[in-house]
Amino acid sequence: PVLTVRLAGWVADRYDSRRILLAALGAQAVAALALAASTDLLWTYAWALVFEAGFSFSSPVWLALVPRIVGDERVQGLAGAQMLASSLTAPLGAAAGGFLVEAAGTRTPPLAAAAGIGLALAAALAIGTRRSGASASGPGAASAAAGGGLAAIRRDPVLASILAGGIVLVL
Numbered sequence: 001p002v003l004t005v006r007l008a009g010w011v012a013d014r015y016d017s018r019r020i021l022l023a024a025l026g027a028q029a030v031a032a033l034a035l036a037a038s039t040d041l042l043w044t045y046a047w048a049l050v051f052e053a054g055f056s057f058s059s060p061v062w063l064a065l066v067p068r069i070v071g072d073e074r075v076q077g078l079a080g081a082q083m084l085a086s087s088l089t090a091p092l093g094a095a096a097g098g099f100l101v102e103a104a105g106t107r108t109p110p111l112a113a114a115a116g117i118g119l120a121l122a123a124a125l126a127i128g129t130r131r132s133g134a135s136a137s138g139p140g141a142a143s144a145a146a147g148g149g150l151a152a153i154r155r156d157p158v159l160a161s162i163l164a165g166g167i168v169l170v171l
Contacts, residue, residue: 001052008056012057012131016132017064017130018125021061021124022121024053024054025058025124027053028050028051028054028113032051032111032113034047035048036114037107061131069129097109097112100112
């Protein structure tokens with residue numbers, strides 16, 4: 001994700017949101033199914049990279065669609081709910097993955113992920129709004145294109161310190 005963040009944001013700003021979501025989520029579904037079938041370490045790494053690339057490209061599109069889906073007045077409430085859900089589901093998901101491996105084998109978690117991605121694909125198809133893919137042209141567009149996410153982090157000491165603190169917390 002760190003390596004593709006700049007390109008993913010650029011794509012999200014310029015192309016149709018539904019096409020990006022369908023392509024990215026489709027790639028993730030294929031990668032999850034391939035991970036379930038993979039027995040070779042090199043192919044496992046390759047499919048894991050495809051899976052993460054799909055996540056990298058779908059994430060900025062979902063973020064850009066949120067205000068259109070829920071309305072500007074409800075964005076902050078949804079952001080809080082998403083943070084709470086992430087805080088609760090991350091450890092639960094890790095525990096569920098361990099349980100699935102122990103109970104049903106190593107192929108089960110990627111199959112469960114593929115099923116979840118199927119639900120996300122259904123949601124992407126059900127969304128009534130789309131971003132048309134108009135090129136970004138605001139005052140921040142040139143600086144974002146010039147440096148991407150890592151440059152923005154280097155320019156903003158608050159953002160850099162939050163990221164550094166998050167990395168330390170995860171480690």
